[in-house]
Amino acid sequence: MLQTVFKYGNDEKKFTVRAVVYMLTAVIFSIVPYIFLYQIIDLLLKGIQPDVNYTVIRAAAIFFCMAMNACLYIKGLSNSHIAAFNILKNIRISLQHKLENKPLGMIQELGSGNLKKMFVDDIDSIELLLAHALPEGIANIAVPLLLYITIFIIDYRLGLLACVPLPIGIFAIGKMFGVGMGYMNEYYDVRVRMNNTIIEYINGMEVVKVFNKDTDSYKRYKDDVLSYRDFTLFWYNLSWTWMALYTTVLPAAALFMLPAGALMIMGNIISGSQLLLALCVSFAVGPPLLKTMNFFGVIPQLSKKITSLEEMMNMNDLKLGENDFQGENFAVDFNNVCFAYKDKEVLHNINIHVKEKSMTALVGESGSGKSTLAKLLVHFYDVNSGSISIGGQNITDMTLEALNKQVSYVAQEQFLFNMSIYDNIKLGKPEASKEEILEAASKAQCMEFLERIDGGIYAMAGEGGKQLSGGERQRISLARAILKDAPVIVLDEATAFIDPENEDKLNTAISEIIKNKTVIVIAHRLSSIQNAGQICVISSGNIIASGTHKELLNDCIEYQKLWLRSDAAKDWGINIKGGEYA
Structure with missing residues (x-):
């Protein structure tokens, strides 16, 4: 366990060693007063009245030892905490770097609560081991051993x-x-x-x-x-x-x-003095031993937490190349793609060719695998077999940065940081000018709600974007995508939070994004994708049909059912006549 922890702080070991030395010396100073006390009591037992100087010197020595114990103990704690918090810093930085190379989908599966527990609570708990249990434990075990040796020297019996x-x-x-x-x-x-x-x-x-x-x-x-x-x-x-x-x-x-x-x-x-000295020494054994025992109970829990951290850090890294984008064009190909969540395969030999500057729609029941395909394209996960390529280049051959420059991913739920809406949009292109950002916001139909909120585009989005509605957050995410201007666009339920009054605005925003782009769109509202050049119907992780809207309506029963359901949902509502439902 210590070997695992200290690999994150080789330079900090010297502070831990110093802490052990300081605390060991401090504990020794806490024991020496028993010797001076013995000298005084021994004279009294022999019927000898110690003079004032003899008593004062030993009392001063006892006070000095107690002061040295406090000073050295504080010095030891100072060094142990320097080592501990630097190692905790190194662990957190190492964990962050390693997480950057893990599949984003796996990180999302862990959940924010679990990650917070690991990054904050579990790592903080290691401080007890490094700042207290280790230096104090070594000191408090070493000193009783010395005391037992001392008693043996007085008399082995x-x-x-x-x-x-x-x-x-x-x-x-x-x-x-x-x-x-x-x-x-x-x-x-x-x-x-x-x-x-x-x-x-x-x-x-x-x-x-x-x-x-x-x-x-x-x-x-x-x-x-x-x-x-x-x-x-x-x-x-x-x-x-x-x-x-x-x-x-x-x-x-x-x-x-x-x-x-x-x-x-x-x-x-034996003499009475021998027993008295041995007893005085024995009384000093208990406190350090009991202090050591206080740390023993937490060691198994710390070991379990450290093991969990190591297991997460040792998850398989995302397969990444070192090349820039070198594709011949911006066509997207899924070639015999299979993928499993843990032990359950959810996609089976998927083959899709998306022509450059065309739109392909993925439709199917919830849980059929549509969003998983989108996440595989933006490399949230590695495929189990098969490959995904852009312009003929496997996405695993390029860096994640290079891939992200080619693909804009607009998901059903977009996260906004607790900073201004302006800065949230700017994430799409950090080097963008103010004019470009305002133009992107306008094209994404954001001005309508920005004009009625205090601060406008410079208003704070709130934690997770809570100051805005779901539809407003969606339009902010579309503004990011417009600003980014990537050649490949993935829209995963991008209209999910839009009410009928704002649907036209969102469709206008989307039309700005997809101009001359290679587009993959996932939608339950089939009316929004009926003009797509290609529609792929997915069922239970398999593509059961593909074609145009008209072709699928004539030839695919599953698509017919989806269309009828989507068409019926479009006109769904509650009518009230005479105070009664109709």
Whole structure:
């Protein structure tokens, strides 16, 4: 585990080493006062009244040791935190660089919540290991070892007696860890289920209230919270007995040494001073040992989190080339493309040829594989077999930057950053002039709503674009695509959020994007694609027919059904006559 973590901070190891040295020295200074205290008590036991100077010097020495302990401990923590936070920085940067090379589709499948947990919570938890558990743990283990050696030097028999509690404590620690590790996966499953339920309950509160589902929703919420509580208490109950045993016995070096030592004094085997010194040293064993044990419980959890981070970092990278675009034209070809999500194949030997500067529409039932084809073209995933090419060049032969320059992808939901609408549009072409950006916004039919909001095009879009409606966000994304002016356009349900009043505006915007472009469009509203040069009907990951709108209406039953359904939905509405539905 440490080897895994430290590969992200070779230069920071020196700070960790310094931290260990400082803390080890600090713990030693915390023990030395027991020696001075022994010297004073030893004189008193011998009936000798120590003079003032003798007592003051040792009291000053005790104070000095305590001050040095505090200073060195702070210095150690300073160095350990420098190492820890630099390594955390390196891990986050490394994770970000590695994520850039992972399939975007796989990253989306992980979800923002899971990624936030990994980037923030899981990486932050490593700080405990690097800043505390490692330097303090080494120091707090090394010092008791020195103390036990010291007791052996005083008298080997007292040393053996001091070690008697150790196997009992180690046995209890082993049992506790066995119980902890045995139920850890179940604990994480219960916790994840509770967290998901809480998030779902909060996000769905509006629906719960509207449909009076408070009782059902709250019951599930309550059940999962209680389940987490009950399992956690069950898990802890199994551990508490062993925890109590080792915290009581492990630091009790004097447990057997005191009574046996008293008998040894009576038998003139050892002197009272020897037993007193050994007892003083033994009292210093407990605190560092118990501090070390406080870190032991989190080590398995940290190990699990670090393993999860490594597994994500080791996901297969996206297959990328190092070439610029070298295609002969901007025709798009899917050649025997097969693709599977995990173990389930969703596309089977897909062959599509999209002529340069033509429009091809992909239609089919939801889940048939249309959007997956679009995502494969923009290289969100690698195909399992087959190939996708633009102008005869395989998209895996070019850099992702080169591919992105050739393709504009307008999805059903477009993300807007929490910055001005102007800057959001500018993402399509960062070097664009103000005039170009305003022209793109105008062509995308954005001016109608920009003129009625405070700040106009310089207004903030809000987090995720929440200040705008779905249709307005869609038009902003179209403005980006117009500004980008890529030769290949992919429209994936680009009219999904548009109301009838604004459909003409969006169609006008789309007509600006697709002029003289190679276009692949996915749409449920078949009326918007009936003039496409080629329409491919997809069912269960297979192309079952292709042709023009007229050809498919005559020859393809599946397309006929889709057309009738789309045509009926276009005229759907509610009429009210005389206060009654009609």
